[in-house]
Amino acid sequence: MTAARGGIAIVGMAGRFPGAGDLTEFWSNLRDGVESIVALTDEELTAAGVAPEVFGRPNYVKATPRFAGSDLFDAEFFGYTAREAEVMDPQHRLFLETAWAALEHSGYDAAQYDGSIGVFGGAGANRYVQHVYSHQQIVDTLGQTQILVANEVGFLASRVSYKLDLKGPAISLRAACSTALVAAHTACRSLLAGECDLALAGGVHVDPNPGTGYLHQDGSFVSPDGHVRPFDADARGTVFGTGVGLIVLKRLEDALADGDTIHAVIRGSAINNDGAVKVGFTAPSVTGQAAVITAALTSAGLAPTDIDYVEAHGTGTSLGDPIEVQALSRAFGDTGSCALGSIKGNVGHLDAAAGIAGLLKTTLALKHELLPPSLNYTRANPDIDFANSPFQVQATLGSWPRTDGHVRRAGISAFGFGGSNAHLILEEAPLAPASPASARPTETLVLSARTPEALEQATDRLAEHLRR
Numbered sequence: 001m002t003a004a005r006g007g008i009a010i011v012g013m014a015g016r017f018p019g020a021g022d023l024t025e026f027w028s029n030l031r032d033g034v035e036s037i038v039a040l041t042d043e044e045l046t047a048a049g050v051a052p053e054v055f056g057r058p059n060y061v062k063a064t065p066r067f068a069g070s071d072l073f074d075a076e077f078f079g080y081t082a083r084e085a086e087v088m089d090p091q092h093r094l095f096l097e098t099a100w101a102a103l104e105h106s107g108y109d110a111a112q113y114d115g116s117i118g119v120f121g122g123a124g125a126n127r128y129v130q131h132v133y134s135h136q137q138i139v140d141t142l143g144q145t146q147i148l149v150a151n152e153v154g155f156l157a158s159r160v161s162y163k164l165d166l167k168g169p170a171i172s173l174r175a176a177c178s179t180a181l182v183a184a185h186t187a188c189r190s191l192l193a194g195e196c197d198l199a200l201a202g203g204v205h206v207d208p209n210p211g212t213g214y215l216h217q218d219g220s221f222v223s224p225d226g227h228v229r230p231f232d233a234d235a236r237g238t239v240f241g242t243g244v245g246l247i248v249l250k251r252l253e254d255a256l257a258d259g260d261t262i263h264a265v266i267r268g269s270a271i272n273n274d275g276a277v278k279v280g281f282t283a284p285s286v287t288g289q290a291a292v293i294t295a296a297l298t299s300a301g302l303a304p305t306d307i308d309y310v311e312a313h314g315t316g317t318s319l320g321d322p323i324e325v326q327a328l329s330r331a332f333g334d335t336g337s338c339a340l341g342s343i344k345g346n347v348g349h350l351d352a353a354a355g356i357a358g359l360l361k362t363t364l365a366l367k368h369e370l371l372p373p374s375l376n377y378t379r380a381n382p383d384i385d386f387a388n389s390p391f392q393v394q395a396t397l398g399s400w401p402r403t404d405g406h407v408r409r410a411g412i413s414a415f416g417f418g419g420s421n422a423h424l425i426l427e428e429a430p431l432a433p434a435s436p437a438s439a440r441p442t443e444t445l446v447l448s449a450r451t452p453e454a455l456e457q458a459t460d461r462l463a464e465h466l467r468r
Contacts, residue, residue, distance in 0.1 A: 006251065006252045006253050007252040007265040007266055007267045007427065008187075008188045008191055008192070008249050008250070008251060008252060008265065008266040009249065009250050009251070009252045009254075009255035009256075009260065009262045009263075009264075009265055009266075009429075010247050010248070010249060010262065010263045010264045010265070010266065010363060011106045011107075011198075011248050011249070011250050011255050011260040011261060011262060011263070012102050012103060012104075012105040012106025012107070012108070012247065012248030012263075013102055013105060013245070013246065013247045013248065013263060013360060013363065014098050014099075014101035014102035014104075014105050014245070014246055015098065015202075015243070015244060015245030015246070015356065015357070015360050016067070016069070016094070016098065016243065016244050016245075017036070017067070017243045017244075017245070017347050017350070017357060018036035018037070018065035018066055018067045018241050018242065018243065018346075018347040018348065019034060019036030019065075019066060019067075019346075019347070020036070021068060021069070023360065023364065024465070024468070026360070026361075026364070027364045027368065029346060030343070030346060030361055030364070030365075030372040031368070031370060031372055031397060033346075033372070033373045033375055033397065034346065035227070035345065035346060035375055035376070036065055036066060036346055036347050036348075037063055037064065037065045037066075037226055037227065037228070037239055037241070037347070037348050038063065038064065038065075038066045039062060039063055039226065040062040040063060040064060040211070040212070040213055041062075042055065042062075044211060045062065045211075045212060045213065047211075048209075048210070048211040048212045049212075050212050050213070054215075055213065057215065059215055059216045059217065059224075060213055060214070060215055060216075061213045061214055061215070061216050061222075061223065061224065061225065061226050061239075062213045062226070063213055063223075063225075063226025063227075063239065064207070064210070064211060064212065064213060064226075064239070064241065065207075065239060065240075065241025065242065065243075065347050065348040065350075067207070067210065067241060067242035067243065070090050070094065070206050070207070070210055070242050071090065071210075073085050073088075073090075073093040073097070074097065077450060078096060078097075078163050079163070083138075083141075083142070084146075084150065086138075087132050087138060087142060087146070087147055087150045087151070088150040088151070089123070089126050089128045089129065089150065089151045089153075089206075090128060090206045091123040091124060091126065091128075091153075091156070091204045091205065091206045091244075092123070092150070092151075092155070092156060092159055094204050094206065094244040095121060095123065095156055095159075095160065095202070095204040095244060095246075096159060096160055096163060098202070098204070098244045098245065098246050099119065099121075099160045099164065099200050099202075099246055100164065101246075102200060102202075102246040102247065102248050103117075103164065103200065103248060105248070106198075106248040106260070106261075107260070107261070108198060108248070110164045110165055110166055111165065113197075113198065115196075115197030115198060116166075116167045116168035116195075116196045116197055116198075117164075117166040117167065117168045117196060117197070117198045117199065117200065118166070118168030118169040118170065118171070118187060118190055118191075118195065118196035118198070118199040118200070119157040119158075119160045119161050119166060119168070119169070119170045119171070119199070119200045119201075120157060120169070120171045120173070120183040120184070120186050120187040120190070120199060120200065120201045120202075121156055121157050121160075121171075121172065121173075121179075121180070121183050121200070121201060121202050121203055121204070121246065122153070122156065122172060122173045122174050122175065122179035122180065122182070122183055122203050122204075122352050123153050123156050123172075123174075123179075123203065123204045123205065123206075123352050124204070124205035124206065124351040124352045124353075125153075126151050126152075126153055127208035128151065128206075128208065129147065129151040132147055132150075132151065133147070153172060153174060154172045155172065156172040156204075157170040157171055157172040158170045158172065160200065166200075168190075168195065168196030168197070168198070168199065169190055169195055169196060171183075171186060171190075173186065174352070175271075175416050175420040175422070176351075176352075176416025176417045176418055176420050177313070177349070177351055177352070177354050177355070177414060177415065177416040177417065177420075178271075178354075178355055178414040178415055178416040178420045178421060178422040179203045179351075179352035179353075179355065179414075179416070180201075180202055180203030180245070180352060180353055180354065180355035180356035180357075180359070180414065181269075181271075181355030181356070181358075181359065181412065181413075181414040181422035181423075181424055182271055182355075182414075182420065182422050183201045183202060183203060183356075184201040184202075184247065184249070184266070184269065184355070184356070184359065184424060185269040185270070185271050185422060185424065186201070187199040187200075187201035187249050188249065188266055188269055191249060191250070191251050192251070197250070197251075197254070198248060198249070198250050199248070199249045199250075200246050200247070200248055200249075201246065201247055201249060201356075202244070202245050202246030202247060202353070202356045203244070203245065203352040203353040203354075203355065203356050204243070204244040204245075204352060204353050205240075205241075205242060205243060205244075205350050205351035205352045205353045205354075206242045207240060207241055207242045210242065213226070214239075214240075216237075220237065221237050221238060221315070221317050221320075222237045222238060222239065222240070223236055223237040223238055223239050223316070224236050224237065226239060227239075227345075227376055228315070228316040228344045228345050228348055228349070228375075228376065229316045229345065229376040229377065230312065230314035230315070230316045230321060230341075230342035230344055230345055230374055230376070230377065230393075231312075231314065231316075231321050231325070231340070231342070231374070231377055231380060231381055231384060231393050232316070232376060232377045232378060232379065232380070232381060233378075233379045233380060233381050233382060234378075235316040235317060235318055235321060235381060236316075236317075236318060237315075237316060237317055238315045238316050238317065238344060238348060238349040239348035239349065240348060240349050240350075240351060241347060241348040241349070241350055242350070243347065243350035243353040243354075243356075243357055244353055244356075245353055245356035245357060245359075245360050246356070247356070247359065247360070247363075249266070252265055256430070261432075262429040262430065262432070263363050263366075263367055263429055264362075264363040264366050264367070264426050264427065264428060264429055265426070265427040265428070265429060265430070266424060266425070266426060266427075267300035267301075267302065267409065267425045267426070267427045268296050268297065268298070268299035268300025268301070268302070268424070268425040269296055269299060269422070269423065269424040269425065270292050270293075270295035270296040270298075270299055270422070270423055271292065271420070271421065271422045272288060272291055272292045272295065272421050273288065273418070273419045273420055273421065274287070274288035274289075274419025274421065275288065275419065278419070281417070281418060281419075282417045282418070283319075284319070284320055284323045284324065284327075284415060284419075285323070285327075285419060286323055286326050286327045286330060287327075288327075288419055288421050289323070289324060289327035289328075289331075289413070289415060289421055290327040290328075290330040290331045291331075291421075292421040292422065292423045293327065293328065293331035293332075293411065293413070293423045294331045295423075296411065296423040296424060296425050297331070297411075297425065299425075300425040302409065302425060304331065304332035304333060304335075304336060304338075304390070305335065305336040306407075306409055307332075307338055307409050307410060307411050307425070308338060308339065308400065308408055308409060308410060309338065309339045309340070309341070309362070309365070309371060309394070309400070309410040309411075310328060310338060310339070310340050310341075310391070310410065310411040310412070310413065311341060311342065311343065311358040311359075311361060311362045311410060311411070311412045311413070312324055312325075312328070312340055312341065312342045312413050313342070313354070313358075313413045313414055313415045314341070314342020314343075314344050314345075314374070315342075315344060315349060316342070316344055316345065316376075318381065318383070321381055321384060322381060322383040322384045324413070324415070325340075325384045325385070325386070325389060325391060326384075326385070328340075328389070328391060329385070329388070329389040329390075329391070332389070332390050332391075333390070334388050334389060334390065335390060336390040337390055337392070338390045338391050338392075339371055339391075339392060339393075339394040339398070340374070340391040340392065340393050340394060341371070341372070341373075341374035341393065341394040342358075342374055343357050343358050343361050345374055345375030345376045345377070346375055354414055355412070355414030355422060358412050358413075358414065359412050359424065359426070362410045362412055362426050363426065365400060365410075366400070366408060366410070366426065366427075366428045366429070367429075369399065369400050369401045369402060370397060370398065370399060370400055371394050371397070371398040371399070371400045372394070372397060373394060373395055373396050373397050374393055374394050374395060377393045377395045378395075380393070402428065407427060407428060408427070408428040409425060409426065409427045409428070410425075410426045411423060411424070411425055411426075412424045412425075412426060445462065447459060447462065
C-alpha cells in the first residue's frame with residue numbers, strides 16, 4: 001500500500017484471547033500487567049487426560065495460556081446441526097463467530113451494506129481432524145467429503161463469506177506465525193485495488209491439547225518454566241496457546257465520509273521472505289526482518305523517528321530476541337527514542353493469531369493513550385545491544401497521550417518459521433468531529449437477538465458497558 005492513496009481505517013474489531021473473553025477484558029489485562037499463562041494442578045491435568053506418569057516427569061511444564069470456550073459454538077445461530085458443528089475444526093468455529101462479532105462492532109449489517117465485503121484470514125495447523133477420524137461411526141455416517149469441508153483450512157474465509165453472504169474476495173492463507181499480519185496486509189491491498197469496500201482480516205489458532213502442559217527439551221524454543229520473558233536475560237522460550245482476532249477495514253477516505261468510528265489507521269505494510277541466507281529453515285534473519293521493516297516505513301512515507309512504539313514479535317527466545325532487535329536497529333538507525341514491547345509475556349505465542357493479538361493490543365493502546373507493560377522483563381538479554389539502539393523495553397505502564405503537532409504511530413512485527421516476515425505501521429485515528437446535541441430528552445438503544453435468553457445476555461452486556 002502507498003501513502004499517496006491514503007490509509008486504511010480500522011472501523012471494527014473483535015477478539016478472544018487467554019484470560020479474556022472479549023476485547024474489554026483483553027485491554028484490562030494488558031493495562032494491568034496480567035499474565036494469563038496459569039499454573040495447572042495435578043487434578044486439572046488428570047481431568048484433561050494427562051497420565052500421572054507423563055506430568056510427573058521432571059521436564060513436564062504444568063502451565064498453559066488459559067482460554068475459555070474453545071469447545072463451544074452457537075451452531076443453531078449459524079444454521080449448523082449439532083453433528084455438523086461437532087466435526088468442524090474449532091478454529092473454523094471461533095473464526096466464524098469472531099467475524100460476526102467484528103462486523104457487528106463496525107456497525108455494518110452485511111445484508112444491508114451497499115458494497116462488497118472481503119474476508120482474509122488464516123488458521124493454525126488442523127489437528128482436530130485426527131480426533132474426528134478416530135470415531136469410525138461418525139466417519140461412516142458423514143463421509144469423507146463433509147469431514148473435509150468441515151476441516152480444510154483453505155475453506156476458513158469462504159465459510160465466513162458463505163454464512164454471512166459476503167461477496168468480496170475470500171482468501172484463506174497460511175504464513176506460519178505471521179499469518180494474521182499477512183492477512184491484514186493482503187486485505188489492505190485488496191481495498192486499495194478496489195476489489196472490496198469493506199474487509200475482515202485476522203487469524204485464529206486453537207491449542208490441540210487445551211488444559212494441558214507440555215514436555216520441555218533442552219535447546220527447544222518452548223519455555224522450561226511456563227513463563228515468556230521477551231528481551232530478558234532469563235528468556236528461554238515461549239508457550240503456545242489459543243486465540244482469535246479480526247479487524248474490519250475500510251479505505252480511510254470512505255470511513256471519514258461515512259462517519260464511521262475509526263479506531264486506528266494502517267498507514268503502511270510490507271511482507272517478504274528471508275530466502276536461503278541463514279543457518280536453517282526455522283532460523284530468523286537480520287537481513288530479511290530489517291528489509292521488511294524498512295519497506296513498511298517506505299510504504300507509509302515515514303521515517304523511523306516518526307515511530308513511538310514497536311510491538312515486536314518478541315518470542316522470548318535467547319536467539320530470536322537479539323536478532324529481532326538487531327534487525328530493528330538496522331532499520332531504525334541509532335537515533336531517536338522508541339518504546340519496545342511484546343504481548344507474548346501476557347498470553348504466550350498464539351501461532352497464526354500472534355500478529356492480530358499484537359495489532360489489537362496496539363490499536364487499544366492508541367485508543368486509551370497508554371502503553372501497556374511488556375511482562376517479565378527485569379534486565380536485558382546480554383546479547384541485545386540496547387545501548388546503541390533507539391529502543392527501550394516498555395516494562396511498566398506508561399502514558400501515550402495525544403499532543404499537538406505529533407501524530408502517534410507504532411510498528412507491529414510478526415515473523416514466521418520459513419522466513420515469512422510482516423510489518424505494519426499503525427497510526428492514531430483522526431479526531432472525530434463533535435456530535436451535534438440531540439433535541440430529544442432521551443435516546444432509545446435498540447437491541448435484538450434470536451432468542452429471549454440471548455436478548456437478556458445482550459442487555460446485561462450493554463448495561464455493564466455503560467457502567468464502565
